[in-house]
């Protein structure tokens with residue numbers, strides 16, 4: 001058995017949480033990450049029959065039963081994950097009944113997975129229906145994206161089109177668009193269900209006055225998606241009170257898609 005602290009998935013989680021903290025996206029305990037792991041790979045580092053604790057989760061995740069995830073802990077600071085990974089995150093398997101998880105490693109000192117577990121697991125279930133290779137769900141509170149939700153209409157199409165126009169390559173990174181939800185109480189099953197509905201069609205969902213959820217096949221992809229949205233939102237916040245002299249038209253956005261062989265969200269570009 002290899003040393004779990006040397007496992008690539010533990011090291012990657014340490015790196016990404018530190019990076020996200022440095023980006024200013026994860027103040028205090030803000031943000032959480034879950035990453036679906038290959039059981040074969042995990043079994044090189046952990047005895048999969050050695051269940052440390054069984055925790056009820058209060059909702060049905062049976063569509064993910066048997067799947068193993070590494071997840072950040074609730075109330076834990078991204079800033080500290082690198083220093084003590086075993087306290088600030090953990091690895092669990094969804095139990096056969098679907099409403100319990102079996103902790104295989106971590107969450108030491110009485111820790112528990114993120115309070116956003118409903119959104120994470122329901123998002124994993126939904127994304128895998130669209131892309132079986134999807135492994136990562138990542139949540140954070142980037143300032144410009146958040147600021148934009150105070151001043152912009154919270155409509156998928158309107159919000160996406162504003163972002164598409166902020167950086168030429170936005171439409172290349174998220175041609176399907178972005179989902180936007182109004183403010184809701186966080187950490188609930190309700191917000192998890194609402195987010196999962198949207199994440200079926202989009203890889204990113206913004207929560208009004210709260211933050212963003214991004215999905216991806218790996219941490220790089222999910223991080224890169226959030227990074228692009230946040231940068232576009234930053235440009236919007238910088239220019240929103242300035243008279244606009246020129247922008248990118250819908251026809252030009254379509255030309256970018258044609259050049260990159262991409263299909264933008266159907267019906268959103270006005271090409272008449």
Ligand code: 13P
Pocket residue numbers: 029030031032072073074075076113114115116139186187
């Ligand atoms: P957790 O500390 O429970 O992960 O919550 C942080 C957060 O961002 C809630 O939306």
Ligand code: ZN
Pocket residue numbers: 030031139140141186210211
């Ligand atoms: Zn949050």
